Amino acid sequence: MLTIRSLSKRYGDIVALDDASFDVRPGRIVGFLGPNGAGKTTAMRCIFGLVRPGAGEISWNAQPVEHQHRLRFGYMPEERGLYPKMRVGEQLAYFGFLSGLSRSQAQQAADHWLSTLGLSDRARSRLDELSHGNQQRVQLATALVHKPELLVLDEPLAGLDPLGIEAMSALLVEQSQKGVAILFSSHQLDLVEDICEDVVIIDRGRVVLDGEVDRLRAETGKIRLEVAIDGEGWTPRFDGLIEIGRGHRHASFLADRGVRIEEILEKATTEGNVTSLSYGPPHLSDLFREAVGR
Amino acid sequence: MTAMRSIFAVATRDFLQRARSKAFLITTAVVVLVLVGGGFLIATFAGDQPAVGVGHVGTPPAALSALLDASAEHFELDYELREFESREASEAALVDGDIAVAIDGRTVVWQQETSSLTNAMVTTALQELERMDTIESLGLSHSDVAQLLSPAPPAVETLQEPDPERGVRQGAAYAGTVVLFMSIVMFGQFVLLGVLEEKSNRVAEVVLSRVRPIELLAGKVIGIGLLGMAQLVVLAAAALTLVSIIDLAELPNLSEVGIPVILGVVGWYVLGYAFYSVLYAAAGSLVSRQEDVQGVGWIPMIGLVPSYLLATLASQTPDLPIIKIGSMLPALAPLVMPARYAAGDAAAWEVGVAILVTVVSTYLVILFAARVYRGGILRTGRAKLRDAYRGAAV
Incomplete structure (x- = not known):
């Protein structure tokens, strides 16, 4: 379980996170909601050590999150990005290797994800030769290639067409059924309502609502x-x-x-x-x- | 352990991706071609010139041949003396271009233009012949004439023996300086662009969720550095092969002078590259767009430009005090010291000091650059050096 406690971060006078606390449990999908600039991306970056919080604790299974834990996490940042000139198959295998897989495991995982996403025939293509939608799929595969225990997806639905959104939703549900803890941010509240069991709403860096969607609606x-x-x-x-x-x-x-x-x-x-x-x-x-x- | 693994993975990727890129392969091939082609061109033009055909109407007097020999040697020409039975026959040979000049008694016959060197050679020989005849007509003996014409040269005593390899050493030092400077700038630029590429493609965030910034930095610098070394070795091999094929007679002790220079160049490349490449990486981490590169390129140049100027000076005049000091200063030593010891004499302890100073200063520069890099790599837009340095600490 990912536990975030009293997370705070300031950029000069701007308060990005203010005493934020919430959990992401295995097998659950947590919708991370908030207006633009509420602090969602900052919180996600803190999980991966990309931003150093001013205060607060982030732990995984009751241990403070360290580099070796992060190798078991998968991340899809809001700003999508991969190596445009690198071959798709090599690229996936590279990120698998960086996450701790052996060379052969990484190669297998890359093949597996390319075939799952219907891109097997593009393994030797350079990334920039793929369509926008297919690049998005590779980006997602990059986050999944090492079978992470925690998935953190920043706006994974942004820029997807209705079919893409459907496929992404199905994939998230499938991952959560395998026991993966998922935190994902979105502005598409109706979709979040469909997919997520839990929701965290953040505003001006503070968690203003947090819990099971059904319970919150009833309460x-x-x-x-x-x-x-x-x-x-x-x-x-x-x-x-x-x-x-x-x-x-x-x-x-x-x-x-x-x-x-x-x-x-x-x-x-x-x-x-x-x-x-x-x-x-x-x-x-x-x-x-x-x-x-x- | 995971750190070494990550650095290795990043270095391998950076090495292979660039080594396989067409642009890099073509550039390297072009440089090798220019080097080899240029060498052959120089060898062709600097090689033996064809003998100048000199015609003589009738049998030439014995003294003339000897005088022409001496004169040809003086002007560094080869000539071939041919006899013609008549003036007409020699003129026909002139018209056909078989000979460049004809001698008829005391007359010099040209077809058209005169080559000033050939002219000087022939004229000098004929004037000498004339003078000998005049002296002889005055009743002097042959030995008197010889004594008169070539008095014994004065005895020469030199206090300091000239260094016969001085020219070679200066040339090698200068060439080494240029190669070192170019390699550091070129592969430093690769590092800068590599860092920028990861920022502008926004892949940095994906990578840095898996590896620490210092590991990404180290992997990139090592991968690109090894590529630079591989290219240097290819160029050096091409240069050595070239030299052995065309046998440049003017470079007497090439194996003695050249190989240590090449080894020195590679060794100092490693030190200089280590020092400057991390500065290039720090510079690259400050910008997000190609257009902004100009604005940060000056950071490594602060050290590189004075180094280059001083090293060029050192390759010609290695004994200046400013060179001696500069060759042992941080940032300057990686370029100035190799130029200085290649061109002149540097004591072993001085080289040792230069290496030690470079290693220590490189360590400090890495600490500084890594911190700027950590602060800059995930920023968007143009970050200030100071902000990136401070930002990393928060």
């Missing part, structure tokens, strides 16, 4: 209401409901759990022909908005 004491009516330019008004989104014919609200649905339905019916009304626990994006407070 808010709020429900999410969506009403749609037949008619253009609807401006709904309900006392005690917080409007969180509106389109031409529908609107979404956060309400206290004790709200009387029948009253809302009744009021909506007077303003138009209600075509649908649904309610349930709030979305992750609602929790996010509330936690970040803007």
Whole structure:
């Protein structure tokens, strides 16, 4: 288990991390959320010793993280990058070797990942001869080539098309089922909600929400209401409901759990022909908005 | 243990990736070709010139042959004397270009242009002949004439024997200085660009999540350094082969002078490269884009330019006090000391001091450069030297 305790980091006057603490457990996928500049990348870099924290502790299975632990971690940085002129197969094997595999193990692992990603025939191509999407796949394979116990992925979904996102999601779930601990940051909250069991929300360097997604959604004491009516330019008004989104014919609200649905339905019916009304626990994006407070 | 493994892996990659690149192979091939081709060209032009054809109408007097021999030797010419039965026959040979000049009694006959050296040779011989005849007509004996024409030279006593190898040593020292300087700059530049490549491609973060910065730095410097050494050995081998094939007569003791120079060049390359390559690496870690290289290239040049100037001076005048001091100063020693001992005399202890000073200063430079590198390698944009140095400590 990766344990982060009281992590702090300042760059001059800018506070990147402020007493941040959270865990990543084996076999779990943790969505690491936060607005731009919240400190996600800094926290991830701290795990790999790329940034030295001002204070705090990072440990793996109760031991302070050292170089030999990091060889068992896999990292995909936000800024993607590999050697453009190096052959794909050689490149994967090289990174496998740097992570402690023997030459032959590294070669096998490189072959395995290239065939898994459907790139076996490109093993001898230079990286810059590959399409953008395929370069992304090689980047991911680089993080996975040494069978890491912890995967840290900074914005792994950024720049992927819907098919790519699907494949990436499937791969993350598969890795977590093998017992890999996964920490990944993203701005695509609906996807995070689908994939992740746990979520850490960070804002201005502080962890503002942390826990199991389902539990957090249940614990808010709020429900999410969506009403749609037949008619253009609807401006709904309900006392005690917080409007969180509106389109031409529908609107979404956060309400206290004790709200009387029948009253809302009744009021909506007077303003138009209600075509649908649904309610349930709030979305992750609602929790996010509330936690970040803007 | 893992550190050695990582350094080895990084060094191997950097060595092989560059050694296999077409640009590097072509550059090396071109340098070898230029070296070998240039050598052959020089050898061809500096080799024996064809004998100058000199025609003589009628049988030449015995004295003329001897005088022409002496005159030809003086002007460093080879000549071939041919007899013609008549003036017409010699003129025909002139027109055909079989001979360059014809002698008819006391007249010199040219076809067209006169070669000043050939002219001087023939004219001198004829004037000498004229003078001998005049002296003889005055009634002097042959031995009197000889005495008169070639008086005994004064005795010469030299207090210091000239060094017969001085020219060779100066040339070797100068060539060695150029090769050393070029190698350090070229492969230092490779290190700078290698570091920059990892920054601009953003692969540095991927690599540094697996190896420590100092390991990446060491691997890169060693891999590229070995490549530089391999290229030096190839060039040296080409140069030695060339010399042995074309037999440059002007370099008498090449095996005695040349091989130590080449060994010295490689040895000092290792020391000089170690000192300067880490500075190049530190410079490279400060920038993220190719365009900014100009702005950091001066860092190693602070030491390299004065070293080169002083070493060039040392190859000509190795005994100047400033050379003696410079050859034992940090940063300067790797270029100045080899030039100085190749061109002149440096005591063993002086060479020892220079090596020791270089090793110690290299260690200190590595500490400094590694810290700048650690602070700079993951920064984006153009980092200041001071900020990178301080940043690494936080």
